[in-house]
Amino acid sequence: RFVNTGKQILGAVPGVEVGDEFRYRVELNFVGLHRQVQGGIDYATFGGKSLATSVVASGGYADDLNNLNSLTYTGQGGNVMNPDKRPEHQELRRGNLALKNSLKAKNHVRVICGSESSDGRARNYTYVGLYLVQKYWKEMGTHGKLVFKFQLDRIEGQSLVRKK
């Protein structure tokens, strides 16, 4: 199996097929699918521009996966998932900025979906294929702070065979 060399890949990763499943976020890093171990948005600089390379939708956030063909992804920052800190407006930087840039650049973004077994144990991550950022907007979160939303649409023609 291909092993991550530390360098970022834009688009499909050699040796990884749509439908491949993983147990740990670190494994996504190993194979080069998604290098951030906790961060939901991975990105890198290509030609001087920060572009999103992959996102992980694990569930925790609101309004994520409508159906496999269209994903509404919540931006990062603003302490959305950190109840110990005061909520703040999200800003257009880091992963959010990269996703915005990817909208214009029209580059392929890998999407990984996390899911939990019914008993809440045994999470796993499925690589569901390549997407394009279709649009983005800001909206008011339930906590009264601005949150970024990104709509990613799946590129057609990618067969997803769930592996057991």
Added chain:
Amino acid sequence: RFVNTGKQILGAVPGVEVGDEFRYRVELNFVGLHRQVQGGIDYATFGGKSLATSVVASGGYADDLNNLNSLTYTGQGGNVMNPDKRPEHQELRRGNLALKNSLKAKNHVRVICGSESSDGRARNYTYVGLYLVQKYWKEMGTHGKLVFKFQLDRIEGQSLVRKK
């Protein structure tokens, strides 16, 4: 290789030899050496009594490894490693209580040493063998709060062959 069944083992773990090295804390969990993914002290209840089964000395704390034959291990709790929270006195519960009980019970405690490469990347964990809790005491930490210390002495006759 033996895989952790979820049940705790007291003493040597089948299939794991002194000198075996691991890359991630989760791997220690896999093989049943140390189930806590972050916690330094692993323990379980045996015959109604909480006993320590293993400790991981990764460095972060003060005064850990004098030499391979004797380890002074700092107790857990008191927010010692959490600068975001107020320091407090450590208490004789959880892992600290288990180590105290293991002093009286004289049970084998597995010891894993974490080390870092000189550049700070690539940490790894080495299983260095079985130890016995020799004594414990409380002392005042630099932050003015009580900290537990446990002296663990290595059981003789365990050859440690560093594997490359």
Added chain:
DNA sequence: TAGACGTAGA
């Protein structure tokens, strides 16, 4: 040095 959709067990 800080931020991030982490993990397992008590």
Added chain:
DNA sequence: TCTACGTCTA
């Protein structure tokens, strides 16, 4: 639900 000697990249 909370604690814990985590782990990676920017």
